[in-house]
Amino acid sequence: xxxxxxxxxxxxxxxxxxxxxxxxxxxxxxxxxxxxxxxxxxxxxxxxxxxxxxxxxxxxxxxxxxxxxxxxxxxxxxxxxxxxxxxxxxxxxxxxxxxxxxxxxxxxxxxxxxxxxxxxxxxxxxxxxxxxxxxxxxxxxxxxxxxxxxxxxxxxxxxxxxxxxxxxxxxxxxxxxxxxxxxxxxxxxxxxxxxxxxxxxxxxxxxxxxxxxxxxxxxxxxxxxxxxxxxxxxxxxxxxxxxxxxxxxxxxxxxxxx
Amino acid sequence: xxxxxxxxxxxxxxxxxxxxxxxxxxxxxxxxxxxxxxxxxxxxxxxxxxxxxxxxxxxxxxxxxxxxxxxxxxxxxxxxxxxxxxxxxxxxxxxxxxxxxxxxxxxxxxxxxxxxxxxxxxxxxxxxxxxxxxxxxxxxxxxxxxxxxxxxxxxxxxxxxxxxxxxxxxxxxxxxxxxxxxxxxxxxxxxxxxxxxxxxxxxxxxxxxxxxxxxxxxxxxxxxxxxxxxxxxxxxxxxxxxxxxxxxxxxxxxxxxxxxxxxxxxxxxxxxxxxxxxxxxx
Ligand SMILES: Cc1cc2nc3c(=O)[nH]c(=O)nc-3n(C[C@H](O)[C@H](O)[C@H](O)COP(=O)(O)OP(=O)(O)OC[C@H]3O[C@@H](n4cnc5c(N)ncnc54)[C@H](O)[C@@H]3O)c2cc1C
Numbered sequence: 001x002x003x004x005x006x007x008x009x010x011x012x013x014x015x016x017x018x019x020x021x022x023x024x025x026x027x028x029x030x031x032x033x034x035x036x037x038x039x040x041x042x043x044x045x046x047x048x049x050x051x052x053x054x055x056x057x058x059x060x061x062x063x064x065x066x067x068x069x070x071x072x073x074x075x076x077x078x079x080x081x082x083x084x085x086x087x088x089x090x091x092x093x094x095x096x097x098x099x100x101x102x103x104x105x106x107x108x109x110x111x112x113x114x115x116x117x118x119x120x121x122x123x124x125x126x127x128x129x130x131x132x133x134x135x136x137x138x139x140x141x142x143x144x145x146x147x148x149x150x151x152x153x154x155x156x157x158x159x160x161x162x163x164x165x166x167x168x169x170x171x172x173x174x175x176x177x178x179x180x181x182x183x184x185x186x187x188x189x190x191x192x193x194x195x196x197x198x199x200x201x202x203x204x205x206x207x208x209x210x211x212x213x214x215x216x217x218x219x220x221x222x223x224x225x226x227x228x229x230x231x232x233x234x235x236x237x238x239x240x241x242x243x244x245x246x247x248x249x250x251x252x253x254x255x256x257x258x
Numbered sequence: 259x260x261x262x263x264x265x266x267x268x269x270x271x272x273x274x275x276x277x278x279x280x281x282x283x284x285x286x287x288x289x290x291x292x293x294x295x296x297x298x299x300x301x302x303x304x305x306x307x308x309x310x311x312x313x314x315x316x317x318x319x320x321x322x323x324x325x326x327x328x329x330x331x332x333x334x335x336x337x338x339x340x341x342x343x344x345x346x347x348x349x350x351x352x353x354x355x356x357x358x359x360x361x362x363x364x365x366x367x368x369x370x371x372x373x374x375x376x377x378x379x380x381x382x383x384x385x386x387x388x389x390x391x392x393x394x395x396x397x398x399x400x401x402x403x404x405x406x407x408x409x410x411x412x413x414x415x416x417x418x419x420x421x422x423x424x425x426x427x428x429x430x431x432x433x434x435x436x437x438x439x440x441x442x443x444x445x446x447x448x449x450x451x452x453x454x455x456x457x458x459x460x461x462x463x464x465x466x467x468x469x470x471x472x473x474x475x476x477x478x479x480x481x482x483x484x485x486x487x488x489x490x491x492x493x494x495x496x497x498x499x500x501x502x503x504x505x506x507x508x509x510x511x512x513x514x515x516x517x518x519x520x521x522x523x524x525x526x527x528x529x530x531x532x533x534x535x536x537x538x539x540x
Contacts, residue, residue, distance in 0.1 A: 030367055033368075033492075105343055131365075133362070133365065134329075135330070135345065136332075136333030136345065138333075139330050139337065140337035143334045148306075148405050149330065151327075151329075168326075168460065168467070169326050169327055170326065170413065170470070171413020171466065175408045175409040176406060176408060178405045178406065189461045219340070219343070219375045219378075220343060220344055220375075221373045222370060222372055223358070223371045223372060225369075226370075228368050228496075230499045234516065234517065234520070235520060238511070238524040241525045241526070241529045241533050245530065246537065248505065249534070249537055252482070252503070252505070258448060
């Protein structure tokens, strides 16, 4: 045991609980958005934006391993059921900031204000959202807060106040290091978000949700959203593989594609 | 003043071409000495350093490249300048004291039109237009930021999917890394480039990461796109929707790709590849 301590001085370090803020967005489920009579039907179920769940998972893991706290922040749609999902996953509390239409700069302004008042060790976001997909929120919050940012992290490791991350910058991978506090955006490959148990879902109703309002004056206004749809022939070839392959080759030759 | 920047030389060119079309004084930030702007900062591209250089020019418009690092820098510049931000735009028009841009929304389901107040920061992908050469004043600027690079693994840059005429693309439905060889044989038989969905590239590593097609990968536009065992989620479709002819092979007739292809072959991916190769060679 003593030998262990001498060889691995790290074992004796007392880890202080890290406070992590994690941003997540409530978005319309993009897989349910359909086009009907030339228009997008946006009246669909909402969800936590896909990779924001990876950010939540990572925040909860860090909180669990260091004995700190994980606080969620969401801006825009503050649907309670969706916020409860984040709480069920292990977030201790959520700050829910409602706004009218805002651009990513507005969202960053609102979150940076919260972050400054909470002064956490680490702020996590997903690499991008499924609605606006700007990948801009993390870098903007870091800039407003005045700390370094590491984007597209596919793994992170904390060692005291030093954070080391593996960045996926296709086709390059970089291992980078900086000191906390910092902002990190995580990729969808960093972990597999947990599915909360029934008990965690029940208990989440006792966790606090602080609601706020934010008045945004966006610099980028959304004028219109049109379907991006390419009409296809949709010919189905079904049957024995030899036969359908023969038919396909004939069709492709006729089209001049082969 | 317009500022153009990208860590990627080709992408710098497409951004510079767009900047030149607007007829203003242009400053550039690049890793190489490229002569397409009035002045050029050559730097090894530490993000903190590039954000400083770009912001200090007090630009009315910043046009960044579309790599992940470029987008990180662009968003920070937008925050520092309190500027309107729109990455990955596919169209830009100057309208008086505003810019009107188009970009993809909702993971590829929509095309959004936005109006940006000035100053604005946008990013653009690689394109067909090339900029004119000009007299360029070159300034070297290095520096260190707050994030240290401990190790760098250069990716291979294995193909140029953007200009491929035929693409064979594999998804989870290919079954295993081992099975990818059947798709490779098919690709070889028809002179196609081999690509894949995000799970098979970024997550499982069946193919190198630069082979990823989609919203967060490469946008492709081949004459023929063969999707093998790809379900057709919006983020994948976003990267291949503008292809000429789309053929999908899927054992599930109701996969979303069925709505987004010209021919759906209901079959097992491996059997399909083997049969195709046999017929094409025979
Ligand atoms: C922000 C964001 C960005 C993203 N960016 C991208 C991107 O750039 N590119 C991308 O591809 N994805 C991207 N994704 C992921 C995307 O949402 C899907 O998860 C992904 O495209 C699914 O990959 P897949 O089709 O290979 O796998 P699956 O969805 O699992 O589909 C596999 C398909 O194979 C079929 N199949 C299974 N076995 C066989 C068999 N033996 N024979 C024939 N068919 C079979 C199944 O029926 C199914 O349709 C992104 C997601 C997010 C949230």
